[in-house]
Amino acid sequence: xxxxxxxxxxxxxxxxxxxxxxxxxxxxxxxxxxxxxxxxxxxxxxxxxxxxxxxxxxxxxxxxxxxxxxxxxxxxxxxxxxxxxxxxxxxxxxxxxxxxxxxxxxxxxxxxxxxxxxxxxxxxxxxxxxxxxxxxxxxxxxxxxxxxxxxxxxxxxxxxxxxxxxxxxxxxxxxxxxxxxxxxxxxxxxxxxxxxxxxxxxxxxxxxxxxxxxxxxxxxxxxxxxxxxxxxxxxxxxxxxxxxxxxxxxxxxxxxxxxxxxxxxxxxxxxxxxxxxxxxxxxxxxxxxxxxxxxxxxxxxxxxxxxxxxxxxxxxxxxxxxxxxxxxxxxxxxxxxxxxxxxxxxxxxxxxxxxxxxxxxxxxxxxxxxxxxxxxxxxxxxxxxxxxxxxxxxxxxxxxxxxxxxxxxxxxxxxxxxxxxxxxxxxxxxxxxxxxxxxxxxxxxxxxxxxxxxxxxxxxxxxxxxxxxxxxxxxxxxxxxxxxxxxxxxxxxxxxxxxxxxxxxxxxxxxxxxxxxxxxxxxxxxxxxxxxxxxxxxxxxxxxxxxxxxxxxxxxxxxxxxx
Amino acid sequence: xxxxxxxxxxxxxxxxxxxxxxxxxxxxxxxxxxxxxxxxxxxxxxxxxxxxxxxxxxxxxxxxxxxxxxxxxxxxxxxxxxxxxxxxxxxxxxxxxxxxxxxxxxxxxxxxxxxxxxxxxxxxxxxxxxxxxxxxxxxxxxxxxxxxxxxxxxxxxxxxxxxxxxxxxxxxxxxxxxxxxxxxx
Ligand SMILES: Cc1ncc(C[n+]2csc(CCOP(=O)(O)OP(=O)(O)O)c2C)c(N)n1
Ligand SMILES: [Mg+2]
Numbered sequence: 250x251x252x253x254x255x256x257x258x259x260x261x262x263x264x265x266x267x268x269x270x271x272x273x274x275x276x277x278x279x280x281x282x283x284x285x286x287x288x289x290x291x292x293x294x295x296x297x298x299x300x301x302x303x304x305x306x307x308x309x310x311x312x313x314x315x316x317x318x319x320x321x322x323x324x325x326x327x328x329x330x331x332x333x334x335x336x337x338x339x340x341x342x343x344x345x346x347x348x349x350x351x352x353x354x355x356x357x358x359x360x361x362x363x364x365x366x367x368x369x370x371x372x373x374x375x376x377x378x379x380x381x382x383x384x385x386x387x388x389x390x391x392x393x394x395x396x397x398x399x400x401x402x403x404x405x406x407x408x409x410x411x412x413x414x415x416x417x418x419x420x421x422x423x424x425x426x427x428x429x430x431x432x433x434x435x436x437x438x439x440x441x442x443x444x445x446x447x448x449x450x451x452x453x454x455x456x457x458x459x460x461x462x463x464x465x466x467x468x469x470x471x472x473x474x475x476x477x478x479x480x481x482x483x484x485x486x487x488x489x490x491x492x493x494x495x496x497x498x499x500x501x502x503x504x505x506x507x508x509x510x511x512x513x514x515x516x517x518x519x520x521x522x523x524x525x526x527x528x529x530x531x532x533x534x535x536x537x538x539x540x541x542x543x544x545x546x547x548x549x550x551x552x553x554x555x556x557x558x559x560x561x562x563x564x565x566x567x568x569x570x571x572x573x574x575x576x577x578x579x580x581x582x583x584x585x586x587x588x589x590x591x592x593x594x595x596x597x598x599x600x601x602x603x604x605x606x607x608x609x610x611x612x613x614x615x616x617x618x619x620x621x622x623x624x625x626x627x628x629x630x631x632x633x634x635x636x637x638x639x640x641x642x643x644x645x646x647x648x649x650x651x652x653x654x655x656x657x658x659x660x661x662x663x664x665x666x667x668x669x670x671x672x673x674x675x676x677x678x679x680x681x682x683x684x685x686x687x688x689x690x691x692x693x694x695x696x697x698x699x700x701x702x703x704x705x706x707x708x709x710x711x712x713x714x715x716x717x718x719x720x721x722x723x724x725x726x727x728x729x730x731x732x733x734x735x736x737x738x739x740x741x742x743x744x745x746x747x748x749x750x751x752x753x754x755x756x757x758x759x760x761x762x763x764x765x766x767x768x769x770x771x772x773x774x775x776x777x778x779x780x781x782x783x784x785x786x787x788x789x790x791x792x793x794x795x796x797x798x799x800x801x802x803x804x805x806x807x808x809x810x811x812x
Numbered sequence: 813x814x815x816x817x818x819x820x821x822x823x824x825x826x827x828x829x830x831x832x833x834x835x836x837x838x839x840x841x842x843x844x845x846x847x848x849x850x851x852x853x854x855x856x857x858x859x860x861x862x863x864x865x866x867x868x869x870x871x872x873x874x875x876x877x878x879x880x881x882x883x884x885x886x887x888x889x890x891x892x893x894x895x896x897x898x899x900x901x902x903x904x905x906x907x908x909x910x911x912x913x914x915x916x917x918x919x920x921x922x923x924x925x926x927x928x929x930x931x932x933x934x935x936x937x938x939x940x941x942x943x944x945x946x947x948x949x950x951x952x953x954x955x956x957x958x959x960x961x962x963x964x965x966x967x968x969x970x971x972x973x974x975x976x977x978x979x980x981x982x983x984x985x986x987x988x989x990x991x992x993x994x995x996x997x
Contacts, residue, residue, distance in 0.1 A: 370830065371837050375882040378826075395882060429822060429885040552979055553876035556869055 254382035275321025278348030302332020307670030312677035323361030338660025374402030399432030451520035461525015504532035635691025665694030888975025
């Protein structure tokens with residue numbers, strides 16, 4: 250059947266199971282928006298394309314499906330860039346569809362022409378420029394396949410206006426034709442045997458659980474493996490939730506703001522089992538002294554991660570779930586009691602410094618508030634964050650028991666991610682409680698999406714942790730720049746009035762005794778809600794591994810303050 | 813040291829840009845890159861010479877990163893394989909009739925050819941390995957080189973020899989087929 254290019258776009262999206270698209274119209278994608286009216290896909294009109302990109306990202310992270318965002322050419326497409334880079338750094342499957350000027354105008358600096366495939370080349374898994382209608386179906390088929398397979402990631406399809414209005418025969422290809430794209434899933438037996446030999450010799454093993462565990466749905470396999478071999482599990486920021494925080498083998502988060510005992514376990518271990526993680530500098534500290542006594546086994550779907558930051562003894566390239574499942578029957582049962590005892594000792598020492606054990610002093614500490622929200626929500630909410638101190642406290646104190654509920658910008662560290670990703674997540678899980686933990690700085694970057702939340706009735710609760718500072722930068726200035734505060738003291742608007750102007754119910758919380766009631770009020774109130782917490786201004790996130798220091802060289806919360 | 817890779821890529825617009833951009837982004841130094849069509853119209857072939865200060869570890873990274881490009885079909889490292897390697901140079905030498913014979917003589921020693929003669933210059937065409945071309949250039953320099961162009965190196969393994977493949981590439985290749993030794997540099 251003959252169809253217009255713009256119709257083919259929607260035919261493809263429907264066939265890919267797309268239910269919702271986050272976008273913004275303009276000259277170069279008007280035919281796509283016109284055709285949209287005839288298709289059963291819900292479109293969310295965002296307030297800024299960056300917000301749309303983060304919504305598609307949040308939707309993808311919460312649902313496990315491919316997210317879709319749209320924008321027009323030129324400024325519409327360039328506004329997506331931060332969101333595309335965010336999805337790229339965290340391997341999130343999102344298909345971005347941008348309008349482009351007509352093919353015959355390309356290269357002529359036409360109105361709103363920007364070389365979008367050029368700009369996004371290094372921040373997409375792959376991208377396409379489509380100049381003819383008959384290329385659209387094949388291209389979108391490939392785009393969705395590439396986005397979700399192998400190591401997932403964003404794919405951008407830039408469609409020229411003429412391709413949207415021209416007609417051609419529509420056939421949706423069964424199989425994408427990609428001779429050069431063959432993601433590996435299984436590791437060879439010989440290498441599995443090498444890994445088993447190392448596991449047999451180990452007395453102090455640690456599993457490092459990364460985002461790859463979640464992306465390959467390896468939670469079950471991880472649990473089996475960890476329990477069978479009695480190996481403790483430390484998580485990266487993005488791996489949180491893959492292994493239940495309350496499990497006795499859980500070490501919580503590792504790295505720059507990880508648990509001290511997790512970092513000490515890594516530094517003292519004799520075998521590192523890295524599951525779907527990439528030894529980012531935020532989790533290793535300086536590489537010179539990283540896990541110096543440990544042999545290393547690296548299970549990773551992307552071969553280019555092997556030996557990239559840390560040289561490993563046994564690389565197991567493949568899908569984490571497949572490889573770990575292949576390993577389980579090959580390994581014996583162990584107990585590692587001495588090792589777990591040793592870690593418990595570090596854990597006890599850490600407890601004495603924990604802000605949770607402080608005497609109440611009437612002030613609002615973010616860590617306490619996160620614990621309060623955790624308690625109120627039974628630890629079951631989907632939680633998103635911006636980037637900064639509040640993000641780290643949320644990672645530390647919102648104890649994640651279940652997968653795909655922890656949405657944060659890790660690799661890119663994108664401020665402004667919290668609110669839009671929460672809105673996106675709501676479209677994936679409308680029956681779940683969703684909290685966006687925002688910084689006063691980060692919230693202001695994408696605050697315009699509050700109206701989007703109202704228009705869509707998105708039931709998201711925004712908790713702004715207002716310390717009147719770009720807190721994380723302030724903390725670095727305090728620790729490493731002799732407290733010379735430079736451009737971190739931020740005037741904030743009246744967040745309650747701001748929310749009010751958007752038609753969003755809001756409350757400000759300044760006292761300890763108001764906290765519980767405010768959280769309950771937010772939970773009971775249908776639709777978007779804003780809570781502004783006036784928190785302690787100059788609190789710091791501990792422990793902290795200074796950039797470039799060894800993983801065990803942590804700045805700790807002063808012990809004298811504990812009760 | 814310099815490593816030589818042969819990459820088969822889909823013959824599509826922008827693929828050269830993707831490859832070049834990858835090397836820049838990942839901080840690898842390209843010594844030369846030659847690209848052209850092959851016996852298959854859908855496939856182009858690149859010979860890429862890259863400086864690999866960390867030896868095989870770098871070679872592994874380069875191959876793995878090339879495969880991240882969706883349009884890259886196959887990559888082999890032919891650095892240590894018996895292969896035929898050629899570079900072609902056109903060298904314009906400023907020379908009047910009085911010293912033409914001298915240039916001609918040098919060219920003959922290198923099995924090079926004079927392919928153009930003008931009143932006060934000639935163009936010498938020389939093919940061969942890097943070393944040979946460098947040698948020719950050294951000898952012509954004192955006479956006066958006014959212009960030079962080189963194609964960059966192209967390589968092909970001899971007989972049934974194949975390069976090292978550290979990655980699964982073509983559809984029928986999987987990690988199981990690749991020697992463990994190749995993967996662990
Ligand atoms: C878009 C962007 N710009 C700048 C930064 C650098 N940065 C990292 S954390 C931070 C402070 C964030 O302040 P706020 O949102 O108030 O959170 P807090 O640290 O106070 O909890 C900044 C500026 C960033 N991560 N992202
Ligand atoms: Mg702040």
